[in-house]
Amino acid sequence: MPTGVALRDVREQLFDAADRVLLRDGPAALTSRAVTAEAGVSKGVVHRHFPDFDAFLAEFVLDRVDRMDARAAALRESAGTGTVVDNLTDALTAVFGSVAVAVVALITFRDDLRARLRETWPVGVPVLTDAASMIATYLAAERDLGRLTADAVVEGLAPTLIGTGHLLFADRTGPPPDRDAVRRMVDSVVAGSLPR
Structure with missing residues (x-):
């Protein structure tokens, strides 16, 4: 996804992507890269909205x-x-x-x-x-x-x-x-x- 494009409901989009990765591939596969790839967003989106990946997972x-x-x-x-x-x-x-x-x-x-x-x-x-x-x-x-x-x-x-x-x-x-x-x-x- 090009940078500068506004994302609607990015939190939900990332959480839904985490659901899919977790259910399909298990906890070992749940990485920020896997979540952003599944969500179809740039790699840095998780870190722009959460302090770190564990903060993202806790919110999830x-x-x-x-x-x-x-x-x-x-x-x-x-x-x-x-x-x-x-x-x-x-x-x-x-x-x-x-x-x-x-x-x-x-x-x-x-x-x-x-x-x-x-x-x-x-x-x-x-x-x-x-x-x-x-x-x-x-x-x-x-x-x-x-x-x-x-x-x-x-x-x-x-x-x-x-x-x-x-x-x-x-x-x-x-x-x-x-x-x-x-x-x-x-x-x-x-x-x-x-x-x-």
Whole structure:
């Protein structure tokens, strides 16, 4: 791209390019050169808009976490409708069918990125901790509605669902699990907390 050409929504353009590189080639391939080539912009664009590449990656990760807000709202609104197992299956499939698994791999892969994220995200892994909070809030609403037992420990169920879901979706080389596999996993985790 010639220099001097104004870019619209450059931040989103770069983040979307990072998504594609990360999903296609993995965290080792995510470099500023790969992102700018994928975005079709000049090599210096990342450094004109971010102090360094780790600052870009930290903003990218936090942006992807922020995108979960709409999913969290939709899941909260589904409390009391459908079945708990189906609602959780849909939510986990949406979370892990997105770039979330690749973002976790990226955070694990890059020490400097983890250190940068610790400045604003002191505990846990962004995406996973946000997803666990989303699931816990939903489960608490379902418990309040009587669709989970009164003694259901949502603070234990939520991270169990997230961790097990992550394991199901973590293989980037094979096809993602089908809905039935995710549903069976969800059912096995929450079965003891569903009223008889």
